[in-house]
Amino acid sequence: MSPNIKIIAEKAGVSTATVSRVINNFPGVREKTRKKVLKIISELNYEVDGIARSLRQKKTFKIGVIVENILSQFYSILAKSIEDVAHKYGYNVILCNADDDPEKELNYLKVLKTSRVDGIIIAPTGKNADYINSLLQSNIKIVLVDRLIEGVECDAILVDNEKGSYNAVKYLIDNGYRKIALINGFTDRTTGKERLNGYIRALKENNIPINNDFIKIRDFKKRSGIILTEELLKNKEKPEAIFAANLDLTLGALLSIKNFGLKIPDDIAVIGFDDTDWEQILEPPLTVVRQPIYDLGSSSAEMLIKNIEEDNKFKKDNLIITLNTKLIERNSVKKLSTISGQINNN
Amino acid sequence: MSPNIKIIAEKAGVSTATVSRVINNFPGVREKTRKKVLKIISELNYEVDGIARSLRQKKTFKIGVIVENILSQFYSILAKSIEDVAHKYGYNVILCNADDDPEKELNYLKVLKTSRVDGIIIAPTGKNADYINSLLQSNIKIVLVDRLIEGVECDAILVDNEKGSYNAVKYLIDNGYRKIALINGFTDRTTGKERLNGYIRALKENNIPINNDFIKIRDFKKRSGIILTEELLKNKEKPEAIFAANLDLTLGALLSIKNFGLKIPDDIAVIGFDDTDWEQILEPPLTVVRQPIYDLGSSSAEMLIKNIEEDNKFKKDNLIITLNTKLIERNSVKKLSTISGQINNN
DNA sequence: ATGAAAGCGCTAACAT
């Protein structure tokens, strides 16, 4: 159907090598010849077959991106920022939603390998260390984003979750809160673990005993936010504040609090993780830990493409960059005197 | 680096043809031979080179998806639903954000052509009819989603925007509203045009004169929602209700209304387009026109893959499917007596 | 049941 380089060569009365030189803007073609070839190319609407080119050059200009679920705003921002950078450098993105499922993740890794992508950016489940190491060995460039994998040494770009979490809890403490609950994802993910650690450090540094009834852990999904918050609100001892460790958990917490007919911040204070447009128009606007998601994605893409283009096979030391979060103060936390805290006790 | 079929063949003492038969589960290989080959494959961690296979078979198992911007929830749901279906059939998705920019769209179409994708799903700007027709002619399967293109005959899956819009405005009228404003995207997009048409039909059928001061048009972005709503609220004659024709416009409208210190629905009623988790936890929860976005995407992917796999070159009549919206009643519209409507006049 | 060999469309080394 579509013409190929051979057809163009024939019609232009030159060899395929010359056509190739023209296509690729290589030097060593007389201007007249170049013009002639370009004319035929345009007449026949010739377009390069990228598959043949990739086979020959061992380069696809594709990068694979594996995220948990693009429906979550965190990942859609990540995907967009990666795609922006990729596009800038002439790469395309193959998008994979692994649903936080190690098997699906492995499957996608294999597909990407077979697709001969030039590199992979992955927010990993943490479970496929062996296969990822084998990819690394076969010289596929990989950048981990947001989470690390035990047993894998490779470039990564992370967020300082521990400090972000610490700052949020510290802020609550500074505002007079003592009974602070955490709803969090599983701690076998580095994000979950670090956010828990920050919570604990803030309490310990302020001599507030850790109350296990206030630490609720399940997956990082909205449904868990609903369930865990319900549990907290049904507790004999109710928390004065809830810190929700990601966007979906925050959403779930807000849903539950609304169902219980509680007012924020008078009945309960809330700090969320991640910031979106919606959180500002909530009533009250939500105080949140903002992650630099766009930077996370764009940096990972820059890093990956740099790796790909340098193709430094002897690069030994891997680069791990950690970005900072920022606490955005809005109105879901009020100043609480320690005394009112005591009165609230039941 | 990675072993190829030739290496496997040598080590197994067979020909490459036999290895290929094994890889592809073709019949006509003795069980003993198959076992031997599989053993070598597994020992050497051989994985098929999809690029070479694609070149030979003229099939990539890739589909291109061009959306406006994955950051918008509408498109992230669309992308996810497409990816889900694609994955089910063994296809991968190459994701492209064209930013509603015809040039970027054209560029991506060319990239996808060069990448030899098996098909393309596109929410089109409407501007690249010629190139899209040329793709169709070179037998690349295409499905349009959400919008049509003038001068292109091809499968499409749409939403009944006119009726969705009509229903929203009719609902406002039934609740006693007369001064109903529309903030809408440009009407050179079919979505924009149809949503305007539904608005107009609802007013006309109820003998409410069209007031051009109440019809505000700009692009479909949040910033436009803010600006257009500001304009409306600064009008000498203020609307009693605002119907925002997509999610980002709704978000912008809410932001503006909040800035003006107005209460919904007492000071002004609002109906949004598109439904997300957030709209339920707003105060008040928002009444919206819900589009079946997931179905839109999954149907388009099913349609595309069916086209690809049938490869019916003589398929003449294109299929256009239109899905219905649903009005989700929540609390951002109150019952208004006609009299109070008059009093509000200034 | 298995192998030999052509060829998908391109690039790149080498020759002229």
Next chain:
DNA sequence: ATGTTAGCGCTTTCAT
């Protein structure tokens, strides 16, 4: 400045 040709890794037709 241009051409010849090998070959990327696979599938597939035709032999045997």
